[in-house]
Amino acid sequence: MIVKMTGDKAFKVVAAxxxxxxxxxxxxxxxxxxxxSSLVLGRxxxxxxxxxxxxxxxGREAFGVLPYILGTLVTSxxxxxxxxxxxxxxxxxxxxxxxxxxxxxxxxxxELLAAVPSVIYGLWGLFVLRFWTQNYIETxxxxxxxxxxxxxxxxxxxxxxxxxxILAIMIIPTVASxxxxxxxxxxxxxxxxxxxxxxxxxxxxxxxxLSYARSGIFGAVILGLGRAVGETMAVTMVIGNAIGPxxxxxxxxxxxxxxPSLIANGFIESATPLxxxxxxxxxxxxxxxxxxxxxxxxxxxxxxxKVKGGAVE
Amino acid sequence: MSSNxxxxxxxxxxxxxxxxxxxxxxxxxxxxxxxxVILRGAPQLxxxxxxxxxxxxxxxxxxxxxxxxxxxxxxxGIPVGILSGVYLAEFGxxxxxxxxxxxxxxxxxxPSIVVGITAFSIVVVGIIGTYSPLAGAVAxxxxxxxxxxxxTEESLKLVPDSIREASLALGVHRWRTIxxxxxxxxxxxxxxxxxxxxxRIAGETAPLLFTILxxxxxxxxxxxPMDALPIRIFLDSRQPxxxxxxxxWSAALVLILIVLxxxxxxxxxxxxxxxx
Numbered sequence: 173m174i175v176k177m178t179g180d181k182a183f184k185v186v187a188a189x190x191x192x193x194x195x196x197x198x199x200x201x202x203x204x205x206x207x208x209s210s211l212v213l214g215r216x217x218x219x220x221x222x223x224x225x226x227x228x229x230x231g232r233e234a235f236g237v238l239p240y241i242l243g244t245l246v247t248s249x250x251x252x253x254x255x256x257x258x259x260x261x262x263x264x265x266x267x268x269x270x271x272x273x274x275x276x277x278x279x280x281x282x283e284l285l286a287a288v289p290s291v292i293y294g295l296w297g298l299f300v301l302r303f304w305t306q307n308y309i310e311t312x313x314x315x316x317x318x319x320x321x322x323x324x325x326x327x328x329x330x331x332x333x334x335x336x337x338i339l340a341i342m343i344i345p346t347v348a349s350x351x352x353x354x355x356x357x358x359x360x361x362x363x364x365x366x367x368x369x370x371x372x373x374x375x376x377x378x379x380x381x382l383s384y385a386r387s388g389i390f391g392a393v394i395l396g397l398g399r400a401v402g403e404t405m406a407v408t409m410v411i412g413n414a415i416g417p418x419x420x421x422x423x424x425x426x427x428x429x430x431x432p433s434l435i436a437n438g439f440i441e442s443a444t445p446l447x448x449x450x451x452x453x454x455x456x457x458x459x460x461x462x463x464x465x466x467x468x469x470x471x472x473x474x475x476x477x478k479v480k481g482g483a484v485e
Numbered sequence: 486m487s488s489n490x491x492x493x494x495x496x497x498x499x500x501x502x503x504x505x506x507x508x509x510x511x512x513x514x515x516x517x518x519x520x521x522v523i524l525r526g527a528p529q530l531x532x533x534x535x536x537x538x539x540x541x542x543x544x545x546x547x548x549x550x551x552x553x554x555x556x557x558x559x560x561x562g563i564p565v566g567i568l569s570g571v572y573l574a575e576f577g578x579x580x581x582x583x584x585x586x587x588x589x590x591x592x593x594x595x596p597s598i599v600v601g602i603t604a605f606s607i608v609v610v611g612i613i614g615t616y617s618p619l620a621g622a623v624a625x626x627x628x629x630x631x632x633x634x635x636x637t638e639e640s641l642k643l644v645p646d647s648i649r650e651a652s653l654a655l656g657v658h659r660w661r662t663i664x665x666x667x668x669x670x671x672x673x674x675x676x677x678x679x680x681x682x683x684x685r686i687a688g689e690t691a692p693l694l695f696t697i698l699x700x701x702x703x704x705x706x707x708x709x710p711m712d713a714l715p716i717r718i719f720l721d722s723r724q725p726x727x728x729x730x731x732x733x734w735s736a737a738l739v740l741i742l743i744v745l746x747x748x749x750x751x752x753x754x755x756x757x758x759x760x761x
Contacts, residue, residue, distance in 0.1 A: 184572075187569075190565055190572065191572035192585065194569065194592050194630060194631050195584075195585060198592060201599060204602065205602065205603075208606060258511055261503060261507025269501055269504055269505075278508060281512050282512070288745075289690070289740060290688070291688065292518065295718055299525075372493050372494065373501075401596070404597060409722060436691055439602065439695060452602060462599075463591060466594045470587070
C-alpha cells in the first residue's frame with residue numbers, strides 16, 4: 173500500500189514540478205530583463221522611454237527608445253488595418269460561404285502561411301515584395317499625394333510601409349484561424365432564426381453572426397497584434413533599419429525601426445555595458461507590451477469559446 | 486437593411502466575391518514565396534553545394550547545424566513539454582494548474598527575440614562563457630516547451646475516461662496507467678503536435694542570432710559558434726554579392742522543404758483532427 177501511494181504521489185509531484193518550468197522560464201526572463209536594464213534605467217530613468225537619440229559613444233551616451241516604440245506601433249497598426257479585413261473575409265468565406273469540397277484545401281493553404289519561417293518572409297520581402305510596394309503602391313501615391321507628410325520622402329521599398337505589409341501577411345493565419353473558430357462556435361439556431369425572417373446570407377452574417385462573435389473576433393485581432401508586435405526577422409530585413417531621431421516614423425515611405433529589429437540589429441555588436449543594457453531595456457518594454465496584449469486576447473477569446481460548451485479551453 | 490430585394494441580392498453576391506477575393510489575396514504571397522524560392526534557389530542545388538562548407542560556397546554547416554539544433558532542442562524540450570502537458574491534463578483540476586495553463590498560453594506568444602536575450606544572458610554570458618549550440622538549444626526549448634505542453638494536454642483530453650477507469654479497475658497504479666495506457670492511446674495526437682512544434686522551431690532565427698551566432702565551418706564543439714539554415718539565410722541576404730544572395734535562396738529552399746514537409750505530412754496524416 174505504501175509503495176502504491178508514494179509511486180502515484182511521486183509521479184504527480186514530479187509532473188507538477190516539471191510543469192512549473194514554464195513559470196520558471198517566465199520568471200527567469202523577467203529577472204534577466206529587469207536586472208539587465210537596471211543600468212540604463214538608473215541612468216536615464218523615464219527619459220529612456222521618451223528620448224529619441226541612440227548614441228553609444230563613451231562620454232556622450234544617450235539612449236531613448238521612443239522612435240522604436242512608435243515604429244512598432246505604426247507597423248503593427250498597418251498590419252491590423254490591412255490584415256484584419258482580409259482575415260475576416262477569409263474566415264467568413266471558409267465557415268459560411270465556401271463550397272464543401274474546397275473548404276479543407278483552402279484552409280490548409282491559409283494555414284501554410286503560418287508554417288513559412290519568418291526569415292523566409294524577410295528574404296521574399298527584401299527581394300520581391302519590396303519592388304512591388306515601391307513600384308506599384310509607393311511611387312504612385314508619392315507622386316500624387318507626396319505633399320501629405322506621411323506620404324513624403326523618396327520611396328525606396330525598404331521602409332515602414334513594406335514592413336507593415338509583410339506583418340499584415342504574417343498575421344493573417346493567426347487572425348483568420350481564431351476568427352474561423354469563434355464564427356463556427358456561433359450556434360446554428362441564431363442563423364436559422366435570422367433566415368426565417370427573410371434575411372439574405374450576407375445579412376445573416378453581418379447582423380447576427382458577426383455581432384454574436386464580436387468579442388472573440390476582437391480577441392483574434394489582439395492575438396494578431398501580439399504576433400505583429402513581437403515579429404523580428406521579417407521586419408528587420410525590410411524596414412530599412414534607421415537609428416536615432418531618423419527612426420521616428422514621420423512618413424510611411426521612410427526607413428524606420430521597431431523594438432525587435434533594433435535588438436536584432438545591434439544587441440550582439442553593443443560595445444559598452446550601458447549600450448547592452450539599453451538593448452535589454454528595449455527587450456523589457458517589448459515583453460511588457462506583448463504580455464499585456466496576450467493576456468487581454470486570451471480573456472476575450474476564451475469568453476466567446478466558453479459559450480459553446482465550456483470544454484474548449 | 487435595404488428594403489429593395491434586388492439590391493439586397495446584389496449585396497449578397499458582392500460580399501461573396503469580396504470574401505473570395507480575400508482568400509485569393511492571402512494565397513498570392515504564399516504561392517509567390519514558393520515560386521521565388523524554387524526559381525532562385527533550385528539552380529545552385531548540387532551535392533557539393535549541400536555538403537561543402539561556407540568558404541567553399543556551400544551550406545553543409547548550416548544544414549548540419551539546423552539538424553543539431555532540432556536534435557538538442559527535442560532532447561531538452563519534448564520530455565519537459567510532454568510531462569507538463571500530462572500534469573495539466575491528468576492532474577490539472579486545481580488553481581495551480583490553471584495558473585500554469587495561462588503561463589503556457591502567454592509563453593506560446595512570447596516575442597522570440599526576448600527569449601534570445603534570456604538565453605544569451607544566462608547561458609552564453611553566465612554558464613558557458615562563449616557562443617554555443619547549447620545556448621541555442623536552451624533558447625529554442627523555451628519556445629518548444631509551451632507548444633508541446635499545450636498540444637499534449639489537448640490530445641490527452643481526447644482520451645475517453647472509460648479507458649483510464651478500465652486500467653485503474655484492473656489495479657494498475659495511476660502513474661502506470663498514464664504512461665502505459667493514456668499516452669499510447671493519445672500517441673498520434675502527441676506525434677502530430679510535437680512534429681508541428683519542431684517544424685516551428687526549425688525556422689526560428691531571432692533567438693539563434695545571440696546564441697549560436699553563425700559559422701562558416703562544420704560543428705566545432707559546444708563552446709564554439711555554430712551555423713544554422715535560418716542564420717545563413719539572414720547573413721547571406723545582407724551580402725552585396727549576387728552569388729552569395731543566391732546561396733541564401735538555396736538555403737531558404739532547403740529550410741522550407743524541411744519545414745513544409747514536416748507540417749504537410751503531419752496534417753495529411755492527422756486528417757483534420759487538429760484543424761487549427
